[in-house]
Amino acid sequence: MDKVREQAKRYLEARYGKEVWFRAPETFGNVLERWIWSVAASVEDTLGEECMQAIEEKMQEVRNG
Numbered sequence: 204m205d206k207v208r209e210q211a212k213r214y215l216e217a218r219y220g221k222e223v224w225f226r227a228p229e230t231f232g233n234v235l236e237r238w239i240w241s242v243a244a245s246v247e248d249t250l251g252e253e254c255m256q257a258i259e260e261k262m263q264e265v266r267n268g
Contacts, residue, residue: 211243234258 215223215236228240228250234257241251 208242208245211239214239215243234261 218236219226223240224244228237228244231237231240234254238247238251238254238258241247241249241254244250
C-alpha cells in the first residue's frame with residue numbers, strides 16, 4: 204500500500220503542485236481525484252470509501268442509461 208500511496212501523492216503533486224495538501228478534498232473537480240487524495244492522505248477507509256460508493260453509483264447510472 205505504501206507504493207500506491209506514494210504514487211497517488213506524486214500524481215496529485217504533478218497535477219496541482221506541492222500546495223495540493225492545503226486544499227480540502229471537496230474542492231477537487233471530480234470524485235476520482237477526491238478518491239486519489241484519500242489514498243494519498245491515508246483516509247481511504249473513510250473518505251475513500253465514500254468516494255468509491257459515489258463512483259459505483261455514477262457508473263451504475265451510466266450503464267442503466
